[in-house]
Amino acid sequence: xxxxxxxxxxxxFAAEGPMSLDRLCLFFECQRAELRPVIDRLLEAYPVSRGGxxxxxxxxxxxxxxxxxxxxxxxxxxxxxxxxxxPAALETLAMIxxxxxxxxxxxxxxxxxxxxxxxxTLLDKGFLRILGKKDVPGRPLMxxxxxxxxxxxxxxxxxDLPTLREFTALDPGLDSAADLxxxxxxxxxEELIIEQELKDA
Numbered sequence: 001x002x003x004x005x006x007x008x009x010x011x012x013f014a015a016e017g018p019m020s021l022d023r024l025c026l027f028f029e030c031q032r033a034e035l036r037p038v039i040d041r042l043l044e045a046y047p048v049s050r051g052g053x054x055x056x057x058x059x060x061x062x063x064x065x066x067x068x069x070x071x072x073x074x075x076x077x078x079x080x081x082x083x084x085x086x087p088a089a090l091e092t093l094a095m096i097x098x099x100x101x102x103x104x105x106x107x108x109x110x111x112x113x114x115x116x117x118x119x120x121t122l123l124d125k126g127f128l129r130i131l132g133k134k135d136v137p138g139r140p141l142m143x144x145x146x147x148x149x150x151x152x153x154x155x156x157x158x159x160d161l162p163t164l165r166e167f168t169a170l171d172p173g174l175d176s177a178a179d180l181x182x183x184x185x186x187x188x189x190e191e192l193i194i195e196q197e198l199k200d201a
Contacts, residue, residue: 001045004028005038009055012042018061018151059150060157092118093127097149097161101131101142119143127152 001009011027012019021032021039028035039062046055048067056065066074085093092115096102107115122128126148133139150157 001041005041008035008038009042009046012055012062013064015063018058018063018147020061023061056154057156058154059147063151065154086118088113088115088118089122093122093145093149096122096128096143097145097158100144101134102144103134103140103142105140107143 007028008024011024021035024035024039025032042055042062043057046053046064048054048056051067052070053064053066056063058065088111091111092107095107095110099106104115104119107119119128123130126146128143128149129146131142131144134142145158149155155161
């Protein structure tokens with residue numbers, strides 16, 4: 001492994017969050033095309049399950065992450081109370097992830113309850129961001145998920161979210177989209193995926 005490859009690995013390792021290719025290019029004062037092969041070599045050098053950690057493409061950047069199979073051992077290292085979402089926060093976050101951009105009124109229509117407190121909590125935790133104002137009377141704020149959301153759940157981008165078709169393939173008993181609807185208007189797949197990802201995080 002040459003010096004540049006080692007330096008890229010060290011920068012990714014030392015960064016507080018995912019390191020984008022553009023940011024790496026600033027360090028090395030080069031073009032993306034020059035560093036892309038280096039990233040590819042590192043992805044091959046640090047695959048999942050070869051060791052205790054691997055290089056992943058997360059939230060528009062690259063980050064070393066621990067093997068999910070070792071979560072039990074890592075839990076012994078960090079004995080702080082694990083991060084937990086309330087059911088209301090999980091439901092709201094799932095709605096926003098799959099339907100963004102979405103307004104508070106649209107969320108409350110689907111949930112049937114006031115969601116101001118939940119939205120504030122998710123914003124404070126950095127899982128949501130304000131995308132602007134909707135061009136309708138009252139100009140309500142529109143919400144979407146943040147880069148921190150992608151990083152927390154280990155997603156490269158929003159296209160990595162499971163589709164409803166993928167969930168129906170897992171459960172042959174669900175034959176149609178109608179079978180997937182809940183009283184909130186959110187599909188069980190959308191409700192469950194974030195809860196499952198939290199357990200695996």
